[in-house]
Amino acid sequence: MPSETRKFDLIVLGAGAAGLMCAAVAGQRGCRVLLLEHNAQPGRKILISGGGRCNFTNIHCMPANFISENPHFAKSALALYQPRHFLELVERYGIRWHEKTLGQLFCDHSARQIVDMLLVECERGQVDIRMNVRGVRVESTSGEFRVGCPAGEFTAGALVIATGGLSIPKMGATGLAYDLARQFGLKVIQPRPALVPLLLAGAEKSWTELAGVSADVIAHANRGPMFREKLLVTHRGLSGPAVLQASSYWRPGEAIQVDFAPDLNGKSSLLASLLERGARRDALALKQALRDVLPQRLAAQLAEAGAPEGWSNAAIEAAERRVRGWEFRPSGTEGFEKAEVTAGGVDTAELDSKTMEARTVPGLYFIGEGVDVTGHLGGFNFQWAWASAVAAASNL
Incomplete structure (x- = not known):
């Protein structure tokens, strides 16, 4: 492992929907952001979503569309960043979209447009993105998080875990979010397949x-x-x-x-x-x-x-x-192999609903699918990814 340690304001683990959004928003707010992803490309689940057209939100999104041990937890983040906010971003990039049944919004052409949009947003925030990062180790000392991996050793005052859940392991899903939560003493609600045959x-x-x-x-x-x-x-x-x-x-x-x-x-x-x-x-x-x-x-x-x-x-x-x-x-x-999302995850009682920060570990955040907030079918899980990401990034 290289001896040099690079310092950032924020390290984000996971370049899926939530991780890309959080890194972009934090970077544009002036944070020096490092985004680490163990896959060879970012946003892999975005690319296959909605039959390749990405059901990127639902205009009828409400807290009642989510499952959690605490049904009130998602309210703050969902109120902060609503479907209209993401739609404004989509339209700013000239991405054409259409509404299907029950308020579901899809790209007219390709889900890749959403990934490309988020990557440009990260570029605007000067986010340092590293792909194919395996074997991540996380430690915390003196108010700093140290992340070690074959790509190097990095430190930051804040760490966002956006590595998702266990659904669709062939796309690279792992239990890293739950492992890290337990490492820092946080309770995890037993993960289970959801939106599954x-x-x-x-x-x-x-x-x-x-x-x-x-x-x-x-x-x-x-x-x-x-x-x-x-x-x-x-x-x-x-x-x-x-x-x-x-x-x-x-x-x-x-x-x-x-x-x-x-x-x-x-x-x-x-x-x-x-x-x-x-x-x-x-x-x-x-x-x-x-x-x-x-x-x-x-x-x-x-x-x-x-x-x-x-x-x-x-x-x-x-x-x-x-x-x-x-x-x-x-x-x-049919298990996590065919499940669209993972229910359960990091217990919301461990997190601040307005910021997604761990109550007992300052500077540690969990967002997206790894949290015990699971949306209904139809764009709600993407809206949770965007909203929870913005909630965390806005607190940095």
Whole structure:
């Protein structure tokens, strides 16, 4: 290791969305900033997001769109830096964008435009960016942080950890944020996959024969809100936006409830034709009634798995209730490999909500996905990255 030690005002670990934003803002505020990244290129998860077009924020972003042990923690940062602020930055760079469903904003062309924008912002702040930095060691003495790695040895009065969570390890995800938090005595809420497909096993394995079938549904986990979006059956279980949203609230052993007829708005009319005087009451009639609102293969599956016993009025009404609140009991998730984000992370009780600084370690900050703040699907996690980064940088 080189003997020379270079001094900075701030060292940022991680050149993802949060790290790039924090380094750029701090640099433009006059800080001498060093940004270290262990990948060969910055912003790798930005580049693959939104199908390569980066769902960079959501105009409807509110604290209710986030999951945390402390649901109030994100309020300060989200109020400080709002979607309109990031949109102003995007438009300043002439990046064309469009709004999709539910307030989601995407680049018209490429996610690379967002990465390039952030790199130019870092250049404006004269940020020293080093890539392929592996084997980072962090120590703290006399109010300074010393970071050692093969690239050299560096010191700074402030250290921002923006190394993300465990999701998508093939993109370089590691548990470094949690290791460093524990090193400095901070509590970590057990990380878990979020926005992740769910697996089906046992008797429910038959559903996977419908792989590729999708439907508009309302889905929710026991402790979570209801999400009206698409459900997609896969060769391993369930996915699609509605299921991904519910998965962030799901816990092993619990159920996911799905309403397969959301357009009925709570009215009990899905199987009304079977209750009419003289109506045919059998599996074929049931299947036909379900086909009126569902894809054919899905209707057949529900007709077979949810057929009423006895075909009495009460039995048919019970069958309708089941279709409107179908319970799946997933055997697990597809894990961090397929999870879009990581839930859990550095306990927010350890951090100042206005600055993201560790309460017991002055000068140490945690931002982005590594913190126990997880957004819903649809641009919310990027907004948290921008907001938490600005909150930290504004305090330096």
